[in-house]
Amino acid sequence: MRRLRRATALILSLGGALPMSARAADPDAGQAVFKTQCGICHSPSQGKNMVGPSLFGIIGRKSGSIEGFHYSAANKASDITWNADILDKYLTSPREVVPGTIMTYAGLKDDAKRADLIAWLETLH
Numbered sequence: 831m832r833r834l835r836r837a838t839a840l841i842l843s844l845g846g847a848l849p850m851s852a853r854a855a856d857p858d859a860g861q862a863v864f865k866t867q868c869g870i871c872h873s874p875s876q877g878k879n880m881v882g883p884s885l886f887g888i889i890g891r892k893s894g895s896i897e898g899f900h901y902s903a904a905n906k907a908s909d910i911t912w913n914a915d916i917l918d919k920y921l922t923s924p925r926e927v928v929p930g931t932i933m934t935y936a937g938l939k940d941d942a943k944r945a946d947l948i949a950w951l952e953t954l955h
């Protein structure tokens with residue numbers, strides 16, 4: 831009986847945790863994340879490069895492909911086509927995905943914020 835109660839408690843606590851990880855990404859919240867984390871170096875507008883290249887149309891774009899932006903050799907040679915999966919890894923830790931990148935950003939470790947941000951990046955086209 832005691833064991834059963836403990837098992838029930840475990841299932842209940844797991845059930846409580848599930849909706850968190852399965853929550854849908856929120857592009858509006860992602861825009862706010864962009865403003866605080868990326869906007870100092872990146873513009874979402876087409877053709878507007880800042881310290882970093884424009885992120886307009888980033889989904890489906892090849893790494894290092896913005897004409898006239900001075901990328902690192904590492905970024906150019908990385909041969910990545912940016913999609914949600916690789917962006918998730920890159921934005922967690924840019925230097926692990928592109929060693930030698932000149933993007934001096936340590937990474938966004940919060941899974942939910944990263945998912946929101948990527949959902950918003952997907953709207954930039």
Ligand code: HEC
Nearest residue numbers: 867868871881882893894895901902905931932933934935
């Ligand atoms: C301190 C400035 C800075 C910040 C903050 C920053 N970036 Fe960057 N980002 C750069 C630079 C510089 C590059 C070019 C990297 C290279 O050539 O190695 C870059 C490259 C990129 C690329 C590759 C683009 C391409 O055309 O290949 C992506 C994607 C990107 N950044 C997304 C982001 C996102 C999303 C954020 C916010 C979470 C962010 N960056 C924060 C400076 C920054």
